[in-house]
Amino acid sequence: MKLDNVIKNKNENSRQYAYRVIKENIMVLNIEPGECISEIELGNLLNISRTPIREALVRLTEEKLIDVFPQKGSFVSKIDLKLVEEALFLRDLCEKKLLTMACEDKIPEPLLKSLEKNLAYQKIIIDFDENLHKFFDLDNEFHSIIFEYYGKSNVWKSIKRLATHFDRLRLIDALQISNATKTFEQHQEIVNIIKYKKIDIIDSFVSEHLSKFKHVISTYLKRYPHYFLK
Template identity: 60%
Template sequence: MNIKNLDRNSNENIRQYAYRVLKENIMNLNLEPGEAIGENELSKLLNVSRTPLREAIVQLIEDKLLDVFPQRGTFVSKINLNLVEEAIFLRELCEKELFKIACNDENAKDLIIELEKNIEYQKIIINFNEDLHNFFDLDNEFHTIIFKKYNKLNTWKAIKKLSTHYDRLRLIDALEKTNLENTLKQHMEIIEKIKSKNIEKIDKLIEKHLLNFKDVIEIYQKKYPTYFDI
């Protein structure tokens, strides 16, 4: 198993530590969709006892990130396109309304500054060919900034909880460099729509932005056939 970032945070108990490390490695694709997870090996790697490890595994099963098959074992869940569609549905509903709020906000200057700062970091990663995991993180941060601005962080957390399959697919898309330029361009367009208060065009732009990967999903399914729950 390819598990990274094993350092434990000072404020974590053992279950929280095991859960965070496993989830991060699943979401970063270090633990690949469909990969078998052995409790004995994990217990040794993380240096934790079986009880808190099993509690973490139960939580990851509830998150739909692990699947247990009787007589076979525990596996990282494959990407389920139905769950991807559910996440898109919720994000689209919430983000369209939130961006409309931003367009109507007469005091959106601070928001625009934060978003533009985020954009500059995105440009650096693309221009200097840096780690695309960082680009993916900045993409998430771009949206987090807006939810935070309008006191909707709990809504964003709920969206992220439902988006574990969608986010892994988005990460594949980022690492494949298929839509990097499109994503950056659309982020810049979103800022321009907020500046110009162009509510009429924000819906279509958000819809397009959330579905960047859709035209190439079959390519990913062929390239990574073991990653998808078909």
């Protein structure tokens, strides 16, 4: 088992540390969907006792990232397309509403500045073929900036808690450079929608931006069949 980001933060207790490291590594697919989880192995890798490991796994089970099968053990949840659909539904509603608010607002210069700065970093990664995991982080940050600007940071946090299966699918997609380029172009259009108040295209554009994964799911089902819940 490969784990990244294993340096313990000063303000973390063992339970928080175990939860953060295990979840982050599940979300970036270092611990793959369907992979067996060993409390002993995790304890050795993180150099902590099994109790905080077990507490972290209970929390991750509640978040639908771990499945526990009696007599078999604990496994990383496979990507459930029903949960992907639920996350898409919620993001579709919220992002259409937020972009409408942005278009009805006077030109939100601080928001546009933050989004354009984020886009500049996205472009660097694409142009120089840098780490696409970082592009994925910037993608999430781009959308969170809009939620936070309009005082909806808790809504974004709720979406992220629901979107664990959707986000793992998004990561698979984002790690293809051609798909990252397409996402970047769509983010540019979001900035244009806000800047030029293109309120009439919000519904169709957001639906297209979020549902593009539906068109490639069959490809990933064939390429990574062991990642998905049948």
